[in-house]
Amino acid sequence: MARAFLFVLDSFGIGGAADAERYGDAGANTFGHIAQACAEGRADREGLRGGPLAVPNMVSLGLAHAARTAAGLPISFDAPLLASSFHGAAQEVSSGKDTPSGHWEIAGLPVRFDWGYFPDTVPAFPAELTGAIIREGKVPGILGNCHAPGTEIIERFGEEHIRIGKPICYTSVDSVLQIAAHETHFGLERLYELCLTVRRLVDPLKIGRVIARPFVGETRATFQRTHNRRDYAVPPPEPTLLDRLTERGSKVVAIGKIGDIFAHRGISEVRKAGGNMAMFDKALGAMDDAGDGDLVFANFVDFDTEFGHRRDVAGYAGALEAFDRRLAEALSRIGQGDLLILTADHGNDPTWRGTDHTRERIPVIGIGPGLKGGDIGLRPTFADIGETVADHLGLAPGRHGSSFLATIGGHARTA
Ligand SMILES: O=P(O)(O)O[C@H]1O[C@H](CO)[C@@H](O)[C@H]1O
Ligand SMILES: [Mn+2]
Numbered sequence: 001m002a003r004a005f006l007f008v009l010d011s012f013g014i015g016g017a018a019d020a021e022r023y024g025d026a027g028a029n030t031f032g033h034i035a036q037a038c039a040e041g042r043a044d045r046e047g048l049r050g051g052p053l054a055v056p057n058m059v060s061l062g063l064a065h066a067a068r069t070a071a072g073l074p075i076s077f078d079a080p081l082l083a084s085s086f087h088g089a090a091q092e093v094s095s096g097k098d099t100p101s102g103h104w105e106i107a108g109l110p111v112r113f114d115w116g117y118f119p120d121t122v123p124a125f126p127a128e129l130t131g132a133i134i135r136e137g138k139v140p141g142i143l144g145n146c147h148a149p150g151t152e153i154i155e156r157f158g159e160e161h162i163r164i165g166k167p168i169c170y171t172s173v174d175s176v177l178q179i180a181a182h183e184t185h186f187g188l189e190r191l192y193e194l195c196l197t198v199r200r201l202v203d204p205l206k207i208g209r210v211i212a213r214p215f216v217g218e219t220r221a222t223f224q225r226t227h228n229r230r231d232y233a234v235p236p237p238e239p240t241l242l243d244r245l246t247e248r249g250s251k252v253v254a255i256g257k258i259g260d261i262f263a264h265r266g267i268s269e270v271r272k273a274g275g276n277m278a279m280f281d282k283a284l285g286a287m288d289d290a291g292d293g294d295l296v297f298a299n300f301v302d303f304d305t306e307f308g309h310r311r312d313v314a315g316y317a318g319a320l321e322a323f324d325r326r327l328a329e330a331l332s333r334i335g336q337g338d339l340l341i342l343t344a345d346h347g348n349d350p351t352w353r354g355t356d357h358t359r360e361r362i363p364v365i366g367i368g369p370g371l372k373g374g375d376i377g378l379r380p381t382f383a384d385i386g387e388t389v390a391d392h393l394g395l396a397p398g399r400h401g402s403s404f405l406a407t408i409g410g411h412a413r414t415a
């Protein structure tokens, strides 16, 4: 019996990317800087957390060792490593530091082409596109049309949006076109339909994702985004690990936004919930249901959306600690033949300038009862993760990356 559980802590980078300079991110280190801020008492928040970062379960899987591999940081956490655990870091070869690039590469498909981006100008969208959105989306116009952080732009235009019914369209340094609209005044289903229309319109521009950003509340002070966010991604240009598994008849259970990220290709079942903790419940349930050859692929998005982009260090630290506490429940479900890998898709250093992702290496830590475990070193591509899962689940090797299963004493199960 072989099963695999892949948990992505969205944006939990560990620094050290060799090409960080090109992105203006030399020195960015999400994990390192959060740990440092906590150690120096700069991430205390009444009622939430205080003191040094406490993530003992991830440390026992080798998180601190992984940080040293990625960025040369000294290991300052002293928990013993669990038997059969393994640790290392991976460098991204895809050019984008965005969610689809990170996840697709993890699933064995590096993104070699360049995404389309909108310039940081006002207006940000080409006039023909804006015209088409209004015409084909049947809306009276659009608000925003610029680069902006999502919460700010809702504060700025939310009331006007409610009054005149124009959706708020904005973008960022990522390859995205985001549409914020009120759940009841504009309508949630109408927002989703509009996003589908816009998805088609931006396909020729190679825009990675159109994202529905519904919100509620009646005034500037009370607006709040809801968990009904939906991402409309372009389908991956080649088969991913997910396609390879489902084609063989294995189940791929997608927790959180994984289904959206892969444009629902190679996914057997989607289980969604609002917030990291509810998502963790879903992940545990999927672990209980998984059978031989299956993959549970989970994304925990709060780290990125709620804390990384908001540059909220204490919030990020608190979320890591809450996640780490729940990890004990996942570890108790792991048995012989199981492989659990924790990783990330890019960085989002909450101590960094701006509000965008940071180019970083990612942790690759995990456990597989019966394995020798140990150091897997620095992997040259995130695709090594997907290839290791493929190897563990008995698939033939894919086109990108290589399995580290043999390094940790696993048996290639490929027939
Ligand atoms: O500021 P919000 O709306 O959260 O947007 C963020 O979320 C987008 C998708 O993850 C990123 O491109 C970033 O701009
Ligand atoms: Mn992400």
Ligand SMILES: [Mn+2]
Pocket (backbone or CB within 6 Å): 304, 305, 309, 357
């Ligand atoms: Mn993000």
